[in-house]
Amino acid sequence: xxxxxxxxxxxxxxxxxxxxxxxxxxxxxxxxxxxxxxxxxxxxxxxxxxxxxxxxxxxxxxxxxxxxxxxxxxxxxxxxxxxxxxxxxxxxxxxxxxxxxxxxxxxxxxxxxxxxxxxxxxxxxxxxxxxxxxxxxxxxxxxxxxxxxxxxxxxxxxxxxxxxxxxxxxxxxxxxxxxxxxxxxxxxxxxxxxxxxxxxxxxxxxxxxxxxxxxxxxxxxxxxxxxxxxxxxxxxxxxxxxxxxxxxxxx
Amino acid sequence: xxxxxxxxxxxxxxxxxxxxxxxxxxxxxxxxxxxxxxxxxxxxxxxxxxxxxxxxxxxxxxxxxxxxxxxxxxxxxxxxxxxxxxxxxxxxxxxxxxxxxxxxxxxxxxxxxxxxxxxxxxxxxxxxxxxxxxxxxxxxxxxxxxxxxxxxxxxxxxxxxxxxxxxxxxxxxxxxxxxxxxxxxxxxxxxxxxxxxxxxxxxxxxxxxxxxxxxxxxxxxxxxxxxxxxxxxxxxxxxxxxxxxxxxxxxxxxxxxxxxxxxxxxxxxxxxxxxxxxxxxxxxxxxxxxxxxxxxxxxxxxxxxxxxxxxxxxxxxxx
Ligand SMILES: Nc1ncnc2c1ncn2[C@@H]1O[C@H](COP(=O)(O)OP(=O)(O)OP(=O)(O)O)[C@@H](O)[C@H]1O
Ligand SMILES: [Mg+2]
Numbered sequence: 001x002x003x004x005x006x007x008x009x010x011x012x013x014x015x016x017x018x019x020x021x022x023x024x025x026x027x028x029x030x031x032x033x034x035x036x037x038x039x040x041x042x043x044x045x046x047x048x049x050x051x052x053x054x055x056x057x058x059x060x061x062x063x064x065x066x067x068x069x070x071x072x073x074x075x076x077x078x079x080x081x082x083x084x085x086x087x088x089x090x091x092x093x094x095x096x097x098x099x100x101x102x103x104x105x106x107x108x109x110x111x112x113x114x115x116x117x118x119x120x121x122x123x124x125x126x127x128x129x130x131x132x133x134x135x136x137x138x139x140x141x142x143x144x145x146x147x148x149x150x151x152x153x154x155x156x157x158x159x160x161x162x163x164x165x166x167x168x169x170x171x172x173x174x175x176x177x178x179x180x181x182x183x184x185x186x187x188x189x190x191x192x193x194x195x196x197x198x199x200x201x202x203x204x205x206x207x208x209x210x211x212x213x214x215x216x217x218x219x220x221x222x223x224x225x226x227x228x229x230x231x232x233x234x235x236x237x238x239x240x241x242x243x244x245x246x247x248x249x250x251x
Numbered sequence: 252x253x254x255x256x257x258x259x260x261x262x263x264x265x266x267x268x269x270x271x272x273x274x275x276x277x278x279x280x281x282x283x284x285x286x287x288x289x290x291x292x293x294x295x296x297x298x299x300x301x302x303x304x305x306x307x308x309x310x311x312x313x314x315x316x317x318x319x320x321x322x323x324x325x326x327x328x329x330x331x332x333x334x335x336x337x338x339x340x341x342x343x344x345x346x347x348x349x350x351x352x353x354x355x356x357x358x359x360x361x362x363x364x365x366x367x368x369x370x371x372x373x374x375x376x377x378x379x380x381x382x383x384x385x386x387x388x389x390x391x392x393x394x395x396x397x398x399x400x401x402x403x404x405x406x407x408x409x410x411x412x413x414x415x416x417x418x419x420x421x422x423x424x425x426x427x428x429x430x431x432x433x434x435x436x437x438x439x440x441x442x443x444x445x446x447x448x449x450x451x452x453x454x455x456x457x458x459x460x461x462x463x464x465x466x467x468x469x470x471x472x473x474x475x476x477x478x479x480x481x482x483x484x485x486x487x488x489x490x491x492x493x494x495x496x497x498x499x500x501x502x503x504x505x506x507x508x509x510x511x512x513x514x515x516x517x518x519x520x521x522x523x524x525x526x527x528x529x530x531x532x533x534x535x536x537x538x539x540x541x542x543x544x545x546x547x548x549x550x551x552x553x554x555x556x557x558x559x560x561x562x563x564x565x566x567x568x569x570x
């Protein structure tokens with residue numbers, strides 16, 4: 001009970017600060033819209049899709065997973081600012097749950113990602129994308145788990161390295177191959193065998209496949225439960241590890 | 252109220268390829284009584300913050316233990332957290348929040364209910380004369396206003412003990428005097444206050460008892476008056492040119508009224524005497540006889556700096 005209350009407390013505070021920042025609202029909402037509008041004309045021929053709607057079924061899930069990964073991975077920067085301001089230290093002398101300090105923040109990241117995801121989905125509807133609501137909700141769950149994991153890991157790493165200068169290259173180094181090898185923007189169907197072999201070891205590749213299956217209305221596909229299981233396990237591990245960093249971080 | 256036994260902490264830091272170990276705190280034994288203002292006096296890097304951070308459960312000691320407000324630091328850090336407040340040296344407020352929001356949030360982090368937290372915030376804002384700025388973002392505050400918010404945060408849950416790490420550093424003399432009043436008010440509310448400072452006058456005027464710290468060790472402990480009394484006698488500072496200093500030292504060394512003589516690097520002598528008022532005329536006469544011209548002469552009653560000097564061989568002002 002205390003844990004839930006503590007988490008809610010931190011979450012509320014973080015959401016309040018988020019809404020107060022007009023830059024976030026701008027970037028967070030307009031950036032994905034740009035992706036959608038500027039990529040739209042290129043999609044059908046590039047993906048060799050029979051219709052515009054078919055192209056969106058492939059592209060939109062990939063875009064959403066991409067946003068979930070990047071939205072999460074770069075949250076650590078905000079935490080370093082808080083670290084520097086002494087806010088984290090101040091929180092750590094109170095009896096508040098350490099897991100709540102992490103989870104309250106990560107849940108804010110999940111919520112802001114889901115808001116983006118809903119906006120993008122709604123826009124894609126205009127371009128004839130059609131998804132069953134149940135499938136869509138499961139896809140959102142997958143996105144939430146991805147964002148939870150990447151933001152938790154980002155916070156944990158931020159607490160360890162404690163400086164933007166170290167965090168930026170680190171996160172970029174992680175993000176690039178993960179992105180390229182997940183088939184996020186284009187499916188890896190046409191990739192040579194060895195590349196697909198590597199991609200099998202990339203958890204995000206499973207997540208993308210699962211999300212695409214859901215958007216395709218293929219709920220029974222093995223890819224769905226596999227993707228969900230892998231992201232859920234990784235999210236749990238990420239949260240567990242990052243919460244430990246909150247418990248023992250030294251300035 | 253606080254009792255520490257052999258508290259130790261070393262840090263390993265990497266400078267290039269070498270790893271160096273810094274013994275930040277090397278065995279600190281302290282006793283702080285209930286309801287007093289206890290001061291931790293020491294130069295930069297003495298280990299004051301490190302000790303405080305250990306007592307506030309932020310870092311784990313390498314050795315030793317402590318009892319804080321009846322709770323064991325090692326065995327029950329969670330209980331220690333409930334009983335103490337801590338105001339860090341480097342600030343603790345968020346630029347984009349207001350003082351009121353910070354106070355309410357902080358109270359609620361201690362498990363206090365929303366309505367109660369809001370009332371406490373109102374009272375704290377009033378007590379620290381912050382009501383006027385309560386709903387402005389913290390980034391718009393002056394240094395002194397911000398420091399007051401931070402101290403209000405540290406005591407919002409009415410702890411038994413509050414640790415204030417350099418509460419007055421960076422404040423102008425007037426704000427400092429105000430801050431002293433605030434701190435005395437905390438004491439009269441029954442709180443035990445543990446502050447760190449490197450201001451001698453602050454330790455002297457504000458603290459009931461002090462511990463002087465240097466290189467991770469407590470070198471002296473007691474009330475300011477006791478500590479000064481230990482250094483018997485007065486200090487006469489004789490200002491001389493560097494060139495004239497050795498000869499003057501020779502002339503005055505061995506005079507019956509001079510207990511101890513030290514040369515000052517920038518030129519001049521420091522004479523420890525029993526009674527400054529009778530020593531000065533004799534010093535003047537001797538130097539005049541020797542044909543030495545002096546630039547200045549000053550009488551010092553023993554200060555905490557002299558205590559520091561006798562214990563460490565350095566002046567706190569220099570280090
Ligand atoms: N996290 C850390 N890693 C490495 N060294 C540290 C760390 N924290 C403190 N130190 C070192 O420990 C020593 C004591 O530092 P501390 O901050 O306790 O001093 P202080 O008495 O508070 O000084 P100041 O008056 O400047 O605040 C210093 O030499 C400092 O460099
Ligand atoms: Mg310090």
